[in-house]
Amino acid sequence: MRYEETEDDSVSPTDLSELLKEGTKESHDRAENTQFVKDFLKGRIKKELFKLATTALYFTYSALEEEMDRNKDNPVFAPLYFPLELHRREALIKDLKYFYGEDWEEKIQCSEATQHYVDRIHHVGQHEPELLVAHAYTRYMGDLSGGQVLKKVAQRALKLPSTEEGIQFYVFDNISNAQQFKQLYRARMNALDLDKNMKERIVEEANRAFRFNMQVFDELDETGKSLTEEAQDGGFPVHDGKGDLRKCPYYADRLGKAGPGCPYHAAVALAKQPLVQLILAACVAVAAGAAAWYVM
Structure with a gap:
C-alpha cells in the first residue's frame, strides 16, 4: 500500500485524530510515568517480568483482533481494518514460543487486570463497535511510536538476539514507513462518519483504555517486587553519570571488590x-x- 498517496496533511481541531491527541494527553503522560514503564525505559526490566508483560499483550491483542475481525465489514470500523499491517497476535505467539517453548499455551494465564481489559474489549466489539476505534488507536499508534523505543531497550537490556527473537511484537514487517502509515491511519479516522457526541465517547473510551493499560502496568510492577534477583537478566543497569557515584548500581556492586x-x-x-x-x-x-x- 502506498501510504503517501492517501494522506491529507490538513487537519481540524474537530477531527477525531486531534480530539484523541488532545483528549488523551493527560492519560498518556500518566501511563508513561507508571513505575513499570519508567523502570523499563531505564533498562531495569527482569526477564520473567518481560515474559509476563508479553503474555498480557497476547491476551489483549487476541481479544482486540477477534473483535476487529468481527467488525471488519462494519462501516463504523472497516476503514481502520489493516490486518496485514497491524495485527500482532501471530507475532506475540512467536515471542511466547521463544520464551516458554512449544508448549507455551500450557504455561501462561491471563492475569486479573488483563482480564478486565479483555472483557471490556469484547463488550465494545460486540455491543458498541464505534468505540473499538478508541482501543485500536490506543494500542497500535502507541506500538508504532513509543513501542519502537521499548523494542530497543528490551533487546539491549535482556540481551536478546539481534535477529529479533523475543521482540517480534514490535516488528511491523508490512509497514515500510511508520510515520506515513500513522498519517494514513489518522486520515481514515477523520473520515469516519461520526457526530460530535460519538467522537466525545470515543475519546472517553480511549482514556478508559489507558486506565486499563495502567492497571496492567501496576499489576506487573507489584509482581516484579516478588521476583528474585536470580530472575534478573537485564545486563548492566543504565547509569547516566549524574548525582552520587555511589548510587550507580554498577559501582555499588563492586564496592570492596577488585x-x-x-x-x-x-x-x-x-x-x-x-x-x-x-x-x-x-x-x-x-x-x-x-x-x-x-x-x-
Missing part, C-alpha cells in the same frame, strides 16, 4: 584525553562529509 570502575565514568575519562578527542573529531568530520555526499 575490578573496573563504572563504565560510564571510565568512558568520560577516556574521552577527555587529547589524542582521543583528535580521533573523534576526525571521525565526525569524515561522517559529516559522507552524509553531505549522500544528501547531494
Whole structure:
C-alpha cells in the first residue's frame, strides 16, 4: 500500500485524530510515568517480568483482533481494518514460543487486570463497535511510536538476539514507513462518519483504555517486587553519570571488590584525553562529509 498517496496533511481541531491527541494527553503522560514503564525505559526490566508483560499483550491483542475481525465489514470500523499491517497476535505467539517453548499455551494465564481489559474489549466489539476505534488507536499508534523505543531497550537490556527473537511484537514487517502509515491511519479516522457526541465517547473510551493499560502496568510492577534477583537478566543497569557515584548500581556492586570502575565514568575519562578527542573529531568530520555526499 502506498501510504503517501492517501494522506491529507490538513487537519481540524474537530477531527477525531486531534480530539484523541488532545483528549488523551493527560492519560498518556500518566501511563508513561507508571513505575513499570519508567523502570523499563531505564533498562531495569527482569526477564520473567518481560515474559509476563508479553503474555498480557497476547491476551489483549487476541481479544482486540477477534473483535476487529468481527467488525471488519462494519462501516463504523472497516476503514481502520489493516490486518496485514497491524495485527500482532501471530507475532506475540512467536515471542511466547521463544520464551516458554512449544508448549507455551500450557504455561501462561491471563492475569486479573488483563482480564478486565479483555472483557471490556469484547463488550465494545460486540455491543458498541464505534468505540473499538478508541482501543485500536490506543494500542497500535502507541506500538508504532513509543513501542519502537521499548523494542530497543528490551533487546539491549535482556540481551536478546539481534535477529529479533523475543521482540517480534514490535516488528511491523508490512509497514515500510511508520510515520506515513500513522498519517494514513489518522486520515481514515477523520473520515469516519461520526457526530460530535460519538467522537466525545470515543475519546472517553480511549482514556478508559489507558486506565486499563495502567492497571496492567501496576499489576506487573507489584509482581516484579516478588521476583528474585536470580530472575534478573537485564545486563548492566543504565547509569547516566549524574548525582552520587555511589548510587550507580554498577559501582555499588563492586564496592570492596577488585575490578573496573563504572563504565560510564571510565568512558568520560577516556574521552577527555587529547589524542582521543583528535580521533573523534576526525571521525565526525569524515561522517559529516559522507552524509553531505549522500544528501547531494
